[in-house]
Amino acid sequence: DTAVSQTPKYLVTQMGNDKSIKxxxxxxxxxMYWYKQDSKKFLKIMxxxxxxxxxxxxxxxxxxxxKSPDKAHLNLHINSLELGDSAVYFCAAxxxxxxxxxxxxxxxxxxxxx
Amino acid sequence: xxxxTQPNSMESNEEEPVHLPCNHSTISGTDYIHWYRxxxxxxxxxxxxxxxxxxxxxMASLAIAEDRKSSTLIxxxxxLRDAAVYYCILRDDNRGSTLGRLYFGxxxxxxxxx
Numbered sequence: 001d002t003a004v005s006q007t008p009k010y011l012v013t014q015m016g017n018d019k020s021i022k023x024x025x026x027x028x029x030x031x032m033y034w035y036k037q038d039s040k041k042f043l044k045i046m047x048x049x050x051x052x053x054x055x056x057x058x059x060x061x062x063x064x065x066x067k068s069p070d071k072a073h074l075n076l077h078i079n080s081l082e083l084g085d086s087a088v089y090f091c092a093a094x095x096x097x098x099x100x101x102x103x104x105x106x107x108x109x110x111x112x113x114x
Numbered sequence: 115x116x117x118x119t120q121p122n123s124m125e126s127n128e129e130e131p132v133h134l135p136c137n138h139s140t141i142s143g144t145d146y147i148h149w150y151r152x153x154x155x156x157x158x159x160x161x162x163x164x165x166x167x168x169x170x171x172x173m174a175s176l177a178i179a180e181d182r183k184s185s186t187l188i189x190x191x192x193x194l195r196d197a198a199v200y201y202c203i204l205r206d207d208n209r210g211s212t213l214g215r216l217y218f219g220x221x222x223x224x225x226x227x228x
Binding site: 043044045048056106108 | 150152155156157158159160163199201215216218220
C-alpha cells in the first residue's frame with residue numbers, strides 16, 4: 001500500500017493546456033509538499049501545506065496553483081502549460097515541520113509539454 | 115541555505131562496504147544531517163539522519179565528525195539495488211527561512227558493480 005501516491009504517472013500534453021496532478025497520502029501526516037525535478041536532475045521545493053494551509057510558495061509562477069481539499073490530498077493544477085514546465089513532479093508528506101522527521105515522497109509524475 | 119559538498123560519483127563492487135562522504139563546513143548547531151537516496155525513476159527515499167552522535171539503522175550507518183563539519187554515510191555491504199543518487203542534506207525546521215525545505219544538491223551517483 002503506497003504511502004504517497006500520485007496520478008497520473010505520465011502525462012504528455014500540448015503547450016497552452018491546463019492540467020492537474022493529484023496526490024494522496026495515507027500516512028495521516030499534516031504536512032505535504034510539491035517538489036520539481038528538472039532535466040538537470042535538480043530537485044527543488046515548490047510548495048508546502050500544513051493542515052490545508054499554504055506555508056511555502058517558493059517563487060513559483062502563479063500558473064501553478066496547489067489545492068488541498070483535506071489533509072490527505074494536495075493537488076497541483078498548472079494553467080497555460082509551457083515547454084519549460086516539462087519535468088518530474090514529486091509529492092511528499094511529513095509529520096509536521098520537525099527537523100528530525102522523515103519526508104516521504106511519491107513516485108513522481110512525468111510531465112512532458114510538446 | 116546551509117550547503118553540502120559531495121563527490122559527483124563513486125563506485126563500489128557488490129557486497130563491499132561503501133563510504134559516501136559529505137562536507138558541511140557551515141553547519142549550524144541546530145542543523146540535522148539527513149541522507150536521502152533516489153533510485154532510477156523513483157522518488158527520493160529517506161536513508162538516515164542524525165544530529166551529533168553516530169546513528170545506525172537497517173539501511174546504513176551515519177558517522178558524524180566531532181566538529182560536525184563532515185559526515186559519512188556507510189553502506190556496510192553494497193548491493194545492486196543500492197545504485198542510486200545519494201543526497202546529503204542539512205535541515206533546521208526551527209529556522210523560519212528554511213522551514214520545511216529540503217535543499218537537494220547534485221548528490222553522489224553510486225554505481226555498484228556485480
